[in-house]
Amino acid sequence: MVVGYHRPTQIVVDRAAIKANITAEKKTLTDETVIFAVVKADAYGHGLIEVAKVAKDAGVKGFCVAIIDEALALREAGFVEPILILGLTKVEYAPLLAKNKISATVSELSWLQEANRLLSEEKLAPLAVHLALDTGMGRIGFRESEPFLGAINFLGSHQNTLNFEGVFTHFATADSSNDAYFKKQMSKFNELMSVVSDRPRYVHVSNSATSLWHSACNGNMIRMGISMYGLNPSGGELKLPYALKPAFGLTSELSYVKEIHAGDSVGYGITYQARENEWVGTVPIGYADGMPRKMQGFKLLVDGQFCEIIGRVCMDQLMIRLPHEMPNDTKVTLIGQDGDEMITAQDVATYAETIHYEMICALSGRVPHIYLN
Ligand SMILES: Cc1ncc(COP(=O)(O)O)c(C=O)c1O
Incomplete structure (x- = not known):
């Protein structure tokens, strides 16, 4: 690999x-x-x-x-x-x-x-x-x-x-x-x-x-297993008897930012069409990295603000709608905290109609790890 x-x-x-x-x-x-x-x-x-x-x-x-x-x-x-x-x-x-x-x-x-x-x-x-x-x-x-x-x-x-x-x-x-x-x-x-x-x-x-x-x-x-990594085994069905700290985060950056116009389409199968002029950012992660193809509509954090994935997730890239123009290299958080906002592995799993176990296992492979603390 x-x-x-x-x-x-x-x-x-x-x-x-x-x-x-x-x-x-x-x-x-x-x-x-x-x-x-x-x-x-x-x-x-x-x-x-x-x-x-x-x-x-x-x-x-x-x-x-x-x-x-x-x-x-x-x-x-x-x-x-x-x-x-x-x-x-x-x-x-x-x-x-x-x-x-x-x-x-x-x-x-x-x-x-x-x-x-x-x-x-x-x-x-x-x-x-x-x-x-x-x-x-x-x-x-x-x-x-x-x-x-x-x-x-x-x-x-x-x-x-x-x-x-x-x-x-x-x-x-x-x-x-x-x-x-x-x-x-x-x-x-x-x-x-x-x-x-x-x-x-x-x-x-x-x-x-x-x-x-x-x-x-x-x-x-x-x-x-899963509790060592800080995730509730039940998803959210059962309350934890003691607090767990999630250890897994997933981050990237905007690799390309552009303005598109009302009526322009985004992604394979043209499943998203802009209603007005919109700023769009491309993020270098896709389903080959374990980010499911069906995540269109899920919101990622860009510089601490929630931004929606538009169009289908591609093999190596995905696109998001930005609230305004943002510079290339702006931080994107797919799992983890940015400022006051947080995306959990469970949030991603729920949207993908699976369990957090599957999400975090699938996100390994082509994505390198960095270790904090
Ligand atoms: C036999 C067995 N024991 C323990 C575990 C760890 O489970 P968990 O991650 O839910 O703690 C697994 C995981 O699938 C397992 O198959």
Whole structure:
């Protein structure tokens, strides 16, 4: 991926906000409960390595990623903390995981059997394994006691190659005001856990939403994702028990300013026509950067004033109507504060009919990051 370092469009990440969010979460936890920072998907678009450094400074005890390459990138950058891959890894990589002390999520006994065979051929420290329990998410994990117990017994009898490090589940509705399904999942989790006689080092069920609104269920590790980045997991449906500070900002500049006349059109498909003479600014960001094509009508901040996107968002540029002539290079805020006004990731997501998670992940890639504080 070519990153646009010489273009004025930037993701601005506030390190102090990430630290403050971790510190605030830590205050709500018992002494036995640790935080693993969820830094998958380039730390939700904030930048994997920088966020991992900040999170480590703030006292997290480990990291969660989605895929093996993210875990290897952390190891290559020198992180020695535990790393758990939340998704499934092809069993042929079991030796690579073990060599790099990366913990695997496992859903099937056959994975353990094949991993054991591969690992027996090498002289490596045992591979750490977290057994996933599918209590209602319908994604990965053991669904019944018998195969789960089979996996536990296999781990118990193959300790030279495999280490039963954790067991976990994931909730589908922890961010909802209706907790009926959450309770159903929790009781399924308790039912499945009743077959575990020796609990592993980590028993974990909490993403951000679970820890914020169902903390009584917390195991002894929190998989802290979106709240670490300062966003309310529920969007706005549930009130936060403590304040979060958004860490993600997105800014650019006007690259070209011109006056158009009544009747002139703007953009592909001529979906905007000027009613009178109007000043128009072009901003160098588009849907290839993760700004959805359908944002026509949304208002960005230009020098602290709201200005409407006119015409369809193009691949690399978008156009806005200005209140008057403004110089090239005037600051444009797409997410963040300018003066007294603010655009949140949630505002952009609501307009784009999605969730803030998707917005911030999608805005990574071609846009470079700068780090404050
Ligand atoms: C298994 C698992 N745990 C934790 C998280 C972190 O969730 P959140 O960002 O809502 O805290 C995720 C994210 O998708 C996940 O898949």
